[in-house]
Amino acid sequence: xxxxxxxxxxxxxxxxxxxxxSCSPISGHRSVSWYQQTPGQxxxxxxxxxxxxxxxxxxxxxxxxxxxxxxxxxxxNVSTLELGDSALYLCASSHRxxxxxxxxxxxxxxxxx
Amino acid sequence: xQQVKQSPQSLIVQKGGIPIINCAYENTAFDYFPWYQQFxxxxxxxxxAIRPDVSEKKExxxxxxxxxxxKQFSLxxxxxxxxxxxxYFCAASKTGGGNKLTFGTGTQLKVEL
Numbered sequence: 001x002x003x004x005x006x007x008x009x010x011x012x013x014x015x016x017x018x019x020x021x022s023c024s025p026i027s028g029h030r031s032v033s034w035y036q037q038t039p040g041q042x043x044x045x046x047x048x049x050x051x052x053x054x055x056x057x058x059x060x061x062x063x064x065x066x067x068x069x070x071x072x073x074x075x076x077n078v079s080t081l082e083l084g085d086s087a088l089y090l091c092a093s094s095h096r097x098x099x100x101x102x103x104x105x106x107x108x109x110x111x112x113x
Numbered sequence: 114x115q116q117v118k119q120s121p122q123s124l125i126v127q128k129g130g131i132p133i134i135n136c137a138y139e140n141t142a143f144d145y146f147p148w149y150q151q152f153x154x155x156x157x158x159x160x161x162a163i164r165p166d167v168s169e170k171k172e173x174x175x176x177x178x179x180x181x182x183x184k185q186f187s188l189x190x191x192x193x194x195x196x197x198x199x200x201y202f203c204a205a206s207k208t209g210g211g212n213k214l215t216f217g218t219g220t221q222l223k224v225e226l
Contacts, residue, residue: 045213045215055211056211092212094212100162101147103158104149106156
């Protein structure tokens with residue numbers, strides 16, 4: 001079974017631009033969560049989607065948003081990029097029957113210049 | 114507020130040694146405690162997890178010890194190998210909190226020959 005895939009793997013954007021990151025969960029997994037990983041703040045929860053509905057949200061500004069499609073694929077969007085948004089963005093998926101077992105993708109490395 | 118505190122920040126052991134990584138949590142509502150292993154350039158991988166109703170869980174060379182009264186849990190790696198060199202994260206989540214994981218700050222482990 002294929003793992004969680006994230007595209008693109010690397011991205012360089014300029015301050016003020018917006019960016020969209022994509023995540024395809026493991027087949028059969030309907031929950032998708034997003035995390036931001038930085039050296040200073042570590043791994044921080046952004047939001048979680050289940051069956052196209054946002055079920056949980058972390059403490060990030062409204063510039064960070066997401067959505068989930070009917071095939072469970074998810075996207076996250078960051079608008080008006082700031083230098084501090086440079087990070088590894090990780091997506092994790094889990095199965096409905098074992099919701100706590102989250103499986104992470106390789107991440108998208110975003111660099112904001 | 115850092116709800117999961119992890120120590121040490123880094124650890125060096127000799128091959129065959131038993132590194133121990135400790136975590137402490139504050140929120141007594143947490144009821145699921147996983148450990149993740151992350152190699153450079155990769156997403157975190159679920160290693161082993163425990164719930165508060167047991168004091169110890171073993172999977173292969175990895176053991177979690179859990180002390181509910183002290184609100185602490187630890188990861189022991191038996192017969193450590195150079196291939197175990199990675200960053201380890203403890204985490205916690207709670208029923209009703211969706212799939213949100215609260216992570217510790219990570220421990221960089223190096224196993225030397």
